[in-house]
Amino acid sequence: MSTTQHRPLQMPKPLAKQGGELDDRFHAAKGVRTLLRKVFPDHWTFLLGEIALYSFIILILTGIFLTLFFQPSMSEVVYHGSYTKLDGVRMSQAYASTLNISFDVRGGLLMRQIHHWAADVFLAAIICHLLRIFFTGAYRKPRETNWLIGLGMFTLGIFEGFLGYSMPDDLLSGTGVRIAEGVLLGIPVVGTYLSFFLFGGQFPGNEFVARFYIIHVLLIPGLLLALVSAHLFLMVHQKHTQMPGAGRTNNNVVGQPMYPYFAIKTGAFFFFVFGVLALLGTFAQINPIWQVGPYTPVAISAGSQPDFYMGFLEGSLRIFPNWTWDIGGHTIAWNVLIPALVILGFLFTVLGVWPFVERWATGDKSYHNVNQKPRNAPTRTGVGMAGVVFYGIMWLEGANDLIAVHLQIPLYTLTEVARYAVFIGPVIAFWITRRICIGLQRRDAAMLEHGVETGIIQQLPNGGFAEAERPVTPEEAAELIELPPPSVTEVRSDTDENGLPAPARRGLAGRVQARAHDYFVEGISLAPPANGHTNGHGTNGHGTNGHNGHGEVESGERAAIGSGPSGDRADDEA
């Protein structure tokens, strides 16, 4: 090919000389060259993770600025600063210094607001990125580890956000910390000890802002940086997944090289993220702690909500019935324990084990570098939408007071409805989504079989009308074709000489797996049509195909990638 792919970079002489000197010492040229030629596939959803990455960078930059002025101390001061409305009010130094950042430090309010908006966008981008990965099956082998790293970062991000939100010691955040204390206290047996350990005594004590501060600016950012590095390293090493399309197989990467195309594009996107956050920080007021007032344990405000990423936990607390047990004078506070800890654990456990559950159920142990369309995995997509609805209902309930006032629905009615909807909604969502997916697959199958409706109506000689159809082009077909997962007999391959399932497969576990398998693989097999409109037979098997002329192709590690057990299977299927 292509001349561009192997064209040496034209460097100015002085620069080349310097580069040579550097390479003499660090021997980096080879690695850098590989990196610059690294091919990245192109799709807008691949930029969702980048939004999170760039927000994180902006969080670090603005955060460093804020540490210069924030005083993580709970010692009490009487405010006499330039925000005269609060003149003479007793408050912690943390709150006073946040007022100071907002009103006296030049650019301080802007930095605070960009920092806070970046935190919100960071977590929102993580959620979008996670959903994209989930719904396209990008977590499948070999990327399960990166999925787990991502979940770890998501969890850390939530805690990091919560700690940062708590540090100004205003009435809203103090209420959040109070709830966190309640959750800690709700843990049986060790709860009170944990709470006293965290707060250095009775809530609120004089310690927690300083402790939260060091966790917020040092511990979690350090962990996040390490995990981001691991996440990106693995992404580069394992290569980015690509969307299904002509010439894209599990053995290649079709896209544009790092330099100059991808580097320029992603660099520009950084400035998009920065620009949007700067605009938000300039024009949209966020967390006006001066309106909220300093925290005092005797006060609470209506409309006390956490930031959005904690909203689903707030909602689950709000809708959960007031169940407690009293065992010999020891209270088991189910009303806090379940909504705050069990539901959080449930959500992340399901996400964490999902790739392995899916692999167990489908028996699909092959490598996947091409993403799946959501419709081509109806059960997964259905489960994902059920999760979205489950999360969404609790999330909405986190703001149930505002919904009640603004939509004029009685508060308790809303809560009561949500208590049922949180169970019924996901089931309905699962079922509807699954049916929609299968319906879309049917349409795809029809297109492969019969061609594309052109919208041109032809009158036949006998006076009748018929719509002209044209066969799908190879490019279109490549986007539609989805080889089916291995059949159930393959999954349950341990058969004895008579073809009967092995004893292990006859037990309960074996039967459960067989049922799960049937359910997971249900759907339409979108095999290439027999009439030869495409010559893409077996494309997923060995990467031999006729339309590889799109984009630049990286195939350096083809052998390694293609050595998965998928190869033979795909051939058999095709």
Add this chain to the structure above:
Amino acid sequence: MRWITARRRRPLFGYAAVLLALVALGSLYAAATGLGSTGNASASSGSSSSQITEGKNLFAVSCASCHGEDAQGSSVAPSLVGAGAAAVDFQVGTGRMPLKETDAEAPRKPPVFTQSQIYAIAAYVASLGGGPAIPSDQDVSTAGASTGLGQSLFNANCAQCHNYSGAGGALTAGKYAPPLTQATSRQIYEAMLTGPEAMPVFNNTTLTPQDKRDIIAYVEQTRSEANPGGFSLGRVGPTTEGLVAWLGGIGALVLAAMWITAKRREERTGEIR
């Protein structure tokens, strides 16, 4: 009489009679409406009998259908005996009464009575006995009040329903704490004094008159102060912020991502290496 009879055909007599009638009418009017009296306190407490009569008539027309002929209450409305003039001034002055329909909460709406009519009804209700009087201008004056103290008092006593910024909030069973954006300083004072609807009464021993003035000063300054950070987003906390982060933040960035990816350079034809 003879003195009048002797002079009644004098040319000046007509003018004198008109003047006398005007003065009498003016005095009556002033007595009836409370104009010219010092402060509003006199209108409610030292009300003239004609004002009470007017109030009673208005009451009979607009209030008695629920509150009863003699304001003794009914199955749908409380007795107003002992409710006091301040309660009437608040409820009728904010348009909450007369009620349009029975609902969980009486919404604020434009008042249907003039201020003098409201004073008349207040005088009538006050005449039934007891209850707090309408606070005077001096009572509600925020001159010299401390917004800092007001902030502490507001967050300890008011924010749990009305929100830290006075934006209001939900209560149980369809009730709500209204936003404090329109209430005048007198109405805020009266509300604390009388505890309308679900609101508790903050009498002068719970919150001293000075405490009340501090709170009013805090509320008024909070609602009039600018938002240094940009658009306020309703001052209702992180919910609208989350909405903006998703729609304005992620939404805009997703559009940018689509745009930047759509701008694709022409793909090259090549072979696998």
